Amino acid sequence: MNSVIHTFPYLVAGWVFLCGLYGIVTSRHLVHMVVSMAVLQTSTYILLLNIGFRQSGAAPVFADLPPSTRIVDPIVQALMLTDIVVEATVVALVLAFVVKAHENAGTLSPDDLRMMRG
Amino acid sequence: MSQKVRLRIFWICAAGFACIYFLVAKNLPPWGHYRGPYGDVISSLSVYERHATDVVNAIDYDYRGFDTLAEEFILFTSVLGVMMLLRPPERKATPSATAEESMSPAVQLAALPCFAILILFGLYMSTHGQLTPGGGFQGGVIIASAPMLVYVAEHFRAFKRITSHPLVEGLEAAGAAGYAVIGVTAFAAGVPFLTNWVPLGVTGKVFSSGTIAAISACVGLEVATAFLLLSYTYLAEIIADAGKTK
Incomplete structure (x- = not known):
C-alpha cells in the first residue's frame, strides 16, 4: 500500500502525458491539437513538482521562516x-x-491540410 | 494513413511507454522524500550569498540567470512571430460597429477600481519578487490583464488606444534588452556576464539582492507588454473578421 502512494503521483504525470498524446494523434481539428499539446506539456509540470516535493516541507521563501527550515526543492519550481x-x-x-x-x-x-500546396 | 491504423500504432507505443514509465516511476525516490542535494544547498546559500529571501527568484534571475535570459527571448520571438503573422496592413482599417458599443455605467464603475487594484498589485508583484512569492513573470501577467477590463467595460477603441501605442512595442524591446544590458554592466565591474555585482543591501528590504530586483522589474515590463501586444493582435483579428462578415 505504501509503495502505491509513493508511486501514484508520478503515474498521474504519465497519464496526463498519454492523454495529451492521444489528443494529438486522434485530432481532427487544429485548435484541438494545440490544446492537446498544452495538456501534454502540463504533464512535465506535474512530474517535476512531484520530484521536488518533500513531506511537511515549507515553500522556499525565507521572508518569515528561520533559515534552517526544511523546504521543498526550489530549483524545479524556478x-x-x-x-x-x-x-x-x-x-x-x-x-x-x-x-x-x-x-x-x-x-x-x-x-x-495534406492537400495543401507549398 | 487512416485514423484506424494511426490509433493502432498509438496504442502499441503507449503500451510500451507505460511499461517503461511504470518501471522508472517505481524506482524514483519515494514521493515526498526529496533527496537531491542541490535544492537544499541553494536554499541555504541564497539568503546569505544574495540577500534574497525568495529562493525561486534568486535561482531564476541569478543562479541560472543565463537560462532565463534565453527563455525571455523565446517569449520575445514568439510575440514577434504572432504580430508578423496576424497583422496584414490592408485589414487594419475595418472596425465593425461592435467595436464602438460600451457596457452599462454600472459595469464601468465597477471596472475602474478593479483596474487600479490590478495595476497596483502587478507592480507590487514585479518589484517584490526578491522578498516574497511573485516576481517579474507573475507581475507582468497581472499588469497585462488590467487593460482587458477596459475592453470589457468600454469598447475596443479604448483598448486600442492603450495597447496599440508605439510606446508598448518600445517598452517590450526595452524590457527584453534591459535584462541583457544588466548582464553586460557586470563587465564594467570586471566580473563575468550576469554576475550580481551591485551592492546587495539589507536582507528583507525592497532595495536589496542587487541585480535580482532589477532583472525582475525588467522581466515584468517585458511580460506585461508582450501579453498586451498578444491580446491586442488577437482582438484586432477577431474584430476585423466580424467587420468582414457584416
Whole structure:
C-alpha cells in the first residue's frame, strides 16, 4: 500500500502525458491539437513538482521562516515558473499559425491540410 | 494513413511507454522524500550569498540567470512571430460597429477600481519578487490583464488606444534588452556576464539582492507588454473578421 502512494503521483504525470498524446494523434481539428499539446506539456509540470516535493516541507521563501527550515526543492519550481509564461506565448504563436492555415487552406482538419500546396 | 491504423500504432507505443514509465516511476525516490542535494544547498546559500529571501527568484534571475535570459527571448520571438503573422496592413482599417458599443455605467464603475487594484498589485508583484512569492513573470501577467477590463467595460477603441501605442512595442524591446544590458554592466565591474555585482543591501528590504530586483522589474515590463501586444493582435483579428462578415 505504501509503495502505491509513493508511486501514484508520478503515474498521474504519465497519464496526463498519454492523454495529451492521444489528443494529438486522434485530432481532427487544429485548435484541438494545440490544446492537446498544452495538456501534454502540463504533464512535465506535474512530474517535476512531484520530484521536488518533500513531506511537511515549507515553500522556499525565507521572508518569515528561520533559515534552517526544511523546504521543498526550489530549483524545479524556478523551472516551472518561467515555463508557464513562455508556454502561453508559444501556444499563442501556434494558434497564429492555425489562423493562417485556415485562411490559406480553408480547413482546420489536419487530414485535409495534406492537400495543401507549398 | 487512416485514423484506424494511426490509433493502432498509438496504442502499441503507449503500451510500451507505460511499461517503461511504470518501471522508472517505481524506482524514483519515494514521493515526498526529496533527496537531491542541490535544492537544499541553494536554499541555504541564497539568503546569505544574495540577500534574497525568495529562493525561486534568486535561482531564476541569478543562479541560472543565463537560462532565463534565453527563455525571455523565446517569449520575445514568439510575440514577434504572432504580430508578423496576424497583422496584414490592408485589414487594419475595418472596425465593425461592435467595436464602438460600451457596457452599462454600472459595469464601468465597477471596472475602474478593479483596474487600479490590478495595476497596483502587478507592480507590487514585479518589484517584490526578491522578498516574497511573485516576481517579474507573475507581475507582468497581472499588469497585462488590467487593460482587458477596459475592453470589457468600454469598447475596443479604448483598448486600442492603450495597447496599440508605439510606446508598448518600445517598452517590450526595452524590457527584453534591459535584462541583457544588466548582464553586460557586470563587465564594467570586471566580473563575468550576469554576475550580481551591485551592492546587495539589507536582507528583507525592497532595495536589496542587487541585480535580482532589477532583472525582475525588467522581466515584468517585458511580460506585461508582450501579453498586451498578444491580446491586442488577437482582438484586432477577431474584430476585423466580424467587420468582414457584416
